[in-house]
Amino acid sequence: MKDRMELKTDCKTCRTHLADLLLDESYVAKHPALAVHLEGCAACRTELAELQATFAMLDDWAAPEPSPYFDSKMHVLLREAEAAKPEGFWERTRSFLLFSTGRRLRPVMAGVLALTLLAGGGGTFLGVYHPSTAVSPTVNDLKILDNNAQALQQMDQLLDDGSSSNDDGSAPPAT
Ligand SMILES: [Zn+2]
Numbered sequence: 001m002k003d004r005m006e007l008k009t010d011c012k013t014c015r016t017h018l019a020d021l022l023l024d025e026s027y028v029a030k031h032p033a034l035a036v037h038l039e040g041c042a043a044c045r046t047e048l049a050e051l052q053a054t055f056a057m058l059d060d061w062a063a064p065e066p067s068p069y070f071d072s073k074m075h076v077l078l079r080e081a082e083a084a085k086p087e088g089f090w091e092r093t094r095s096f097l098l099f100s101t102g103r104r105l106r107p108v109m110a111g112v113l114a115l116t117l118l119a120g121g122g123g124t125f126l127g128v129y130h131p132s133t134a135v136s137p138t139v140n141d142l143k144i145l146d147n148n149a150q151a152l153q154q155m156d157q158l159l160d161d162g163s164s165s166n167d168d169g170s171a172p173p174a175t
Contacts, residue, residue: 009034010037011041014034
């Protein structure tokens, strides 16, 4: 009774088994309902044949070998990006903070603090990953800490100005 039910399967069910049919040659023997459906359904047969043709092509296709200098070039690019990131990042952050209103600063500051932690971790990670790097990880971390201290100072000032001018509508106190 159950077997007779299983021998009737529809295209939708058949399509969900296409990957199994493709990767496991004995799958169709274990699932007679699929074999019966494929026999009677040209659309599903074509679908399976097209998938098989695609996979046969992928089997023949060989990924190109990377150039022998790929690793060295990649490490140089990583070092350059690592060295350039702090200035570019803080420059962008500062202009964003300066042109934002006080109301928007609090969530922004939380985001900046999270990014600060990521930047610190990233420097250490790259330093550990490339022990031969010209700048030592310690120097990099000290540089990042210095940048962070400056940024926090600037955010404190901006938050003071923002809250006093937004909360009671008066002008910010002269500093
Ligand atoms: Zn079908």
